[in-house]
Amino acid sequence: MPAPFVVEARGVSRVFPMAAGPVTALRDVTLHVDAGEYVAITGPSGCGKSTLLHLVGCVDTPSSGSILFERRDVAVLSESERSRIRLTRIGFVFQRFFLLPMLTAAENVELPQAEAGIAPAARRARTRALLEYVELVDRADHLPSQLSGGEMQRVAIARALANNPVLLVADEPTGELDDTSGERIADLFDRVHADGTAILVVTHNPTLALRASRRLAMKSGSLVA
Amino acid sequence: MTSLGLAWRTAWRYRARTLLAVAGVAIIGALLFDMLLLSRGLLASFADLLDSEGFDVRVIASEGLPAMRVPIPGSADLADRIRGMSSVRDLALIRMERARVRRGTDRPRVVTLVGRTQSDIGPWTVVKGTNLPVSARLKARAPSPDPSAERGASAEREASAERDRDCPVVIGRNLATAFALEPGSSLEITATPAGVASALPSVVCRVVGLVDFSFAGVDEYAVATTMDAFEAIAAEPNHGDADLILVTSRAESGGGAAAARAIAELRPDLRVYSNEDVVEQFNRNGFAYFRQISFVLSSLTMSFAFLLVATLLTVSINQRLGEIAALRALGLGRRRIAAMLLWESALLVGAGALLALPLGGVLALLLDHILRQMPGLPERLHFFVFEPRALVIHAVLFIITAAAAAAYPVWLTTRLPIAATLRREVVG
Numbered sequence: 089m090p091a092p093f094v095v096e097a098r099g100v101s102r103v104f105p106m107a108a109g110p111v112t113a114l115r116d117v118t119l120h121v122d123a124g125e126y127v128a129i130t131g132p133s134g135c136g137k138s139t140l141l142h143l144v145g146c147v148d149t150p151s152s153g154s155i156l157f158e159r160r161d162v163a164v165l166s167e168s169e170r171s172r173i174r175l176t177r178i179g180f181v182f183q184r185f186f187l188l189p190m191l192t193a194a195e196n197v198e199l200p201q202a203e204a205g206i207a208p209a210a211r212r213a214r215t216r217a218l219l220e221y222v223e224l225v226d227r228a229d230h231l232p233s234q235l236s237g238g239e240m241q242r243v244a245i246a247r248a249l250a251n252n253p254v255l256l257v258a259d260e261p262t263g264e265l266d267d268t269s270g271e272r273i274a275d276l277f278d279r280v281h282a283d284g285t286a287i288l289v290v291t292h293n294p295t296l297a298l299r300a301s302r303r304l305a306m307k308s309g310s311l312v313a
Numbered sequence: 314m315t316s317l318g319l320a321w322r323t324a325w326r327y328r329a330r331t332l333l334a335v336a337g338v339a340i341i342g343a344l345l346f347d348m349l350l351l352s353r354g355l356l357a358s359f360a361d362l363l364d365s366e367g368f369d370v371r372v373i374a375s376e377g378l379p380a381m382r383v384p385i386p387g388s389a390d391l392a393d394r395i396r397g398m399s400s401v402r403d404l405a406l407i408r409m410e411r412a413r414v415r416r417g418t419d420r421p422r423v424v425t426l427v428g429r430t431q432s433d434i435g436p437w438t439v440v441k442g443t444n445l446p447v448s449a450r451l452k453a454r455a456p457s458p459d460p461s462a463e464r465g466a467s468a469e470r471e472a473s474a475e476r477d478r479d480c481p482v483v484i485g486r487n488l489a490t491a492f493a494l495e496p497g498s499s500l501e502i503t504a505t506p507a508g509v510a511s512a513l514p515s516v517v518c519r520v521v522g523l524v525d526f527s528f529a530g531v532d533e534y535a536v537a538t539t540m541d542a543f544e545a546i547a548a549e550p551n552h553g554d555a556d557l558i559l560v561t562s563r564a565e566s567g568g569g570a571a572a573a574r575a576i577a578e579l580r581p582d583l584r585v586y587s588n589e590d591v592v593e594q595f596n597r598n599g600f601a602y603f604r605q606i607s608f609v610l611s612s613l614t615m616s617f618a619f620l621l622v623a624t625l626l627t628v629s630i631n632q633r634l635g636e637i638a639a640l641r642a643l644g645l646g647r648r649r650i651a652a653m654l655l656w657e658s659a660l661l662v663g664a665g666a667l668l669a670l671p672l673g674g675v676l677a678l679l680l681d682h683i684l685r686q687m688p689g690l691p692e693r694l695h696f697f698v699f700e701p702r703a704l705v706i707h708a709v710l711f712i713i714t715a716a717a718a719a720a721y722p723v724w725l726t727t728r729l730p731i732a733a734t735l736r737r738e739v740v741g
Contacts, residue, residue, distance in 0.1 A: 188319075247643070
C-alpha cells in the first residue's frame with residue numbers, strides 16, 4: 089500500500105498582480121510529498137521555489153490548481169484553520185532564522201507550543217529535549233544575539249519541530265551559513281528525516297540537496313525534473 | 314509566554330524607543346491631567362470655599378454686585394422671622410461699607426468694612442487671636458438653672474459688652490502685614506461711603522484676631538467688626554437695613570436648599586441662594602469658559618498622545634514585519650499578534666500615563682500659583698483642584714488612546730501577506 093501524501097499540489101499556478109502587469113511565478117506545478125519523505129527543490133533564483141514552498145506550507149493560496157494538505161483542500165479552509173495547520177502539522181525553517189530577538193533560545197522553542205495550548209511543564213520538558221536534539225541545551229538561556237548563525241538556525245529547527253509536525257518546510261536553510269555550519273544543518277535534517285518527519289527543502293546548496301531522497305529542479309516557474 | 318509577556322520583552326528589548334514613547338506620553342499626560350484638574354478646579358474650589366464658611370444660605374436684595382449698596386428692606390424683622398424657622402440654626406446680618414484705615418504715620422489703606430450682628434458665622438476664618446465677640450443677648454437666651462452660673466454668665470455678658478464698645482475688629486492678613494498689626498494692636502477706621510461726600514470722624518478700633526476673608530482678593534484689604542461698632546464708624550445709630558443675611562441651616566431639616574426655599578416663600582421680593590444655587594449659577598455663567606478651554610486643550614493633548622504612540626508603534630511594526638510574518642507562518646494567530654501589539658501600546662501609554670500624574674501634579678501647583686497672582690481673586694480660591702473623577706477620566710482617556718493608537722498597527726499586521734512579506738525580507 090503506497091504511503092499517503094502529506095501534501096499534494098495539483099496543477100498549481102501562482103500569478104502576482106504587479107503595476108507593470110501580472111507576473112506568473114508558478115505554472116501548472118504538480119508535486120506531492122509522501123509521509124516521511126525528504127524532497128529537495130533546486131533551481132536558479134526567481135524560478136518560483138519559494139513560492140511553491142509557501143503554497144505547500146499553507147501560507148499562500150494558488151491562483152489556480154489546488155493544494156491538498158493531508159487530503160484537505162487548503163483553498164477552502166479559513167485563515168484560522170490554515171493557521172492551526174501551520175502551528176500543529178507544519179514546521180517552518182527560514183533562511184534568516186526569524187527568531188524573536190527578545191526571547192531566549194528556550195523561549196523561542198516554547199512559543200509555538202504555548203500557542204498550541206501545551207501545558208507549561210510539558211512545554212519545558214519538550215523544549216529541553218529539542219535543544220538536546222539540536223545540541224544546544226547549554227545555550228538555552230541565550231538570546232539570539234548571543235548565538236552564531238549556525239546556532240540560531242539549529243534553534244529555529246528546534247522551534248519548527250516543537251509541535252511534532254508531519255512536514256518540515258525549509259527555505260534556503262543554509263543560505264546565510266558557512267560550509268561547516270551548513271554541513272551541520274544538513275546532518276540535522278538527516279536526523280529529522282530518519283525520525284520520520286517529511287521534509288521539503290528549497291536550496292541552492294548541492295550538498296544539502298544531495299542528502300534528499302528525491303530531488304526536483306525548477307526553471308521559470310515549472311518543475312523540470 | 315503570554316501576549317503581555319511578549320509585549321513587555323519587546324518594550325525592554327527596544328529600550329530607547331520605549332523610553333522616548335513613555336517620556337512623550339508622560340509629558341502629554343501631565344498636560345491632560347492638568348486640563349482635567351482645571352476643567353472643574355475653580356468650581357470645586359469655589360464650592361469648597363462656600364461649604365467651609367459655616368453658612369449655606371445668603372439673602373440679598375438684588376442680583377449681581379451693585380456699585381451702590383442695595384439694602385434689604387425690613388432686614389431686622391426678616392431676621393427674626395428666619396431665626397424662628399425650624400430649618401434654620403443661626404443667622405447673621407451683614408453690612409458693608411468702604412472705609413479708610415490708618416495707623417500712625419503709615420499711608421492709609423482703603424478697605425472693605427464689614428459689620429456683623431452677633432453670631433458665630435461670618436465669611437472669614439480666624440488664623441490668629443480670637444473671633445469677634447458673640448452677642449451677650451444671644452447667650453442670655455439660654456436658661457441657666459444654677460444661680461452662681463447665672464451670676465458668672467452675667468459678668469461675662471458685661472465684659473463682652475464692654476469689649477464690644479471697644480470696637481473689636483478682625484483684619485485680613487495682608488492688612489496686618491501692611492501695618493505690622495497683631496492681636497491687641499489698634500488702628501483708626503474712617504467710613505468713606507461710595508458716592509457720598511462725608512467727613513465722618515475716625516474711630517479707634519482694637520484688633521482681636523487675624524483672619525482669612527473667604528472672598529477677599531489677595532490685593533484687597535478687609536476689616537470686620539460687630540454691627541454696633543460698624544454703626545458707630547458709619548455714624549448710623551438707627552440700625553440701618555443689612556446688605557446681606559447669612560443663614561446656617563439645619564442639615565436634619567433639609568439643609569440649605571430647604572431653608573432657602575422657605576425664606577424665598579417668606580420674602581419673594583428678595584434673592585435667596587443656597588450654596589448649591591450659587592455654585593450652579595457660577596457653573597452656568599462664569600465657569601463655562603474654563604470648561605471649553607479645558608475641553609479643547611484636552612482633545613489636543615489626546616491627539617498628540619495618539620499620534621505619538623501610533624507613529625512609534627507603526628514604525629516599530631514596519632521594522633519587524635519579517636519577524637511578524639514568520640510568527641504568522643509558524644501558526645501564531647492574528648489575535649495573538651493583535652493582543653501583543655495592544656499590550657505593547659498599553660504598556661507605553663500606561664507607563665506614560667502613570668508618570669504623568671506626579672508630573673501633572675507638580676505642574677498644576679506651579680500653574681495654580683501663577684494664576685492665583687491675578688488681582689481680585691480670593692486668597693483661598695484655586696484653579697487646579699484634585700478630584701477622584703479627574704483620575705478616572707484620565708485613565709479612561711488613556712485606555713481609549715492606547716486602543717486607538719494600536720488600531721492601525723494591528724490592522725497592518727493582521728492583513729499582512731505572509732508569503733509576500735517573507736519574500737521581501739529575503740530579497741531585501
